Amino acid sequence: xxxxRIIFSxxxxxxxxxxxxxxVLDSDHSHGDGQFTAAATAKLKTxxxxxxxxxxxxxxxxxxxxxxxxxxxxxDEVIVPSFAFTSTATAMALRGATVVFAxxxxxxxxxxxxAVAAVVTDRTKAVVVIHYGGVGxxxxxxxxxxRAHGFAIIEDNAHGLGGRxxxxxxxxxxxxxxxxxxxxxxxxxxxxxxxxxxDEILMARAEIIREKGTDRARFLRGAVxxxxxxxxxxxxxxxxxxxxxxxxxxxxxxxxxxNRHRVWDGYAAGLPEWARRNDIRLMTVPxxxxxxxxxxxxxxxxxxxxxxxxxxxxxRGIVAPFHYVPxxxxxxxxKLGRTxxxxxxxxxxxxxxVRLPLWPGLTDEQVSRVVDAVTEFTV
Ligand SMILES: *Cc1c(COP(=O)(O)O)cnc(C)c1O
Numbered sequence: 001x002x003x004x005r006i007i008f009s010x011x012x013x014x015x016x017x018x019x020x021x022x023x024v025l026d027s028d029h030s031h032g033d034g035q036f037t038a039a040a041t042a043k044l045k046t047x048x049x050x051x052x053x054x055x056x057x058x059x060x061x062x063x064x065x066x067x068x069x070x071x072x073x074x075x076d077e078v079i080v081p082s083f084a085f086t087s088t089a090t091a092m093a094l095r096g097a098t099v100v101f102a103x104x105x106x107x108x109x110x111x112x113x114x115a116v117a118a119v120v121t122d123r124t125k126a127v128v129v130i131h132y133g134g135v136g137x138x139x140x141x142x143x144x145x146x147r148a149h150g151f152a153i154i155e156d157n158a159h160g161l162g163g164r165x166x167x168x169x170x171x172x173x174x175x176x177x178x179x180x181x182x183x184x185x186x187x188x189x190x191x192x193x194x195x196x197x198x199d200e201i202l203m204a205r206a207e208i209i210r211e212k213g214t215d216r217a218r219f220l221r222g223a224v225x226x227x228x229x230x231x232x233x234x235x236x237x238x239x240x241x242x243x244x245x246x247x248x249x250x251x252x253x254x255x256x257x258x259n260r261h262r263v264w265d266g267y268a269a270g271l272p273e274w275a276r277r278n279d280i281r282l283m284t285v286p287x288x289x290x291x292x293x294x295x296x297x298x299x300x301x302x303x304x305x306x307x308x309x310x311x312x313x314x315x316r317g318i319v320a321p322f323h324y325v326p327x328x329x330x331x332x333x334x335k336l337g338r339t340x341x342x343x344x345x346x347x348x349x350x351x352x353x354v355r356l357p358l359w360p361g362l363t364d365e366q367v368s369r370v371v372d373a374v375t376e377f378t379v
Contacts, residue, residue, distance in 0.1 A: 040055060040246045041053050074097070090332065103341065133292075134159040153174030282298055318369070322350070
């Protein structure tokens, strides 16, 4: 049996990446909005069924675009889960909005609609929801609140490309969806992202915001004969080099996902009995959701035992990290945010969660080694 180190994550290599990169470099067109931007965008629209999609330089920038599109400003509040990535909050704070932290549901790690209801005010302009690990959040609860209070929903769907909630594609249920193609995500191009939109008017503005405030996209389509400064914006358009890699990856999306699910299913088959005996919570997926196998996580009864399991696995050459540190108690969270109701479940989830290695190239033998190492541990 091999005792090689099993790393947590390794970026997927798609077969046509290098050929695509050569095509871009030989074409003398490496800036954005060339053939690979178009091809990758078309594939994204097929996968997500989104009416509109725009590649961006990152998910963080896609979230910044959401903040610009919704015209967030200093008078506005944006509700964000405390258990979240920094970008989820900082993209909103960048527009001067007050970040209001709300707690999560321990079953999924996702924003809890009841916690949102407890902190919503007449200044709440948006709610940002993460589909943690690619498992859809409770969108029924959030959509009902959104209708009652008139706030927009921004989906930080960095984990959830191809995931579904009640048959609907994650990232297309709220007002704006954001995707990440960072090399730790299921599909990557080094650094990259996308905005998903259903509203045509927002899409027209998003094209301008992404291109330095100009209508260059309309010009490229031949709709105007020169382009000019139309609105505020920034430089959120990725280069064709990034799009070339992304297009190669999206062409093999089914292979990536099948292999990630193979690993995920291996953990889900090998761990339940051990989990029951040791009071461990395994990752669960509600029946009305299709997940993306972005993560496989467990939760231990206490933080000390979680840290012990991480150490136990490290001794066996297996890298298993914890995850987000709650934002409400972070230095910027204290300065830029408000926490009207303590986010105790975010702290508990953060303190007890551990993620197992998960990437498409893991062999079944390596998955068995992880299962064996985990189940040797007693709480
Ligand atoms: C990775 C990630 C981001 C940031 O993505 P970038 O593309 O690196 O900007 C934002 N939100 C979540 C939930 C993430 O996992």
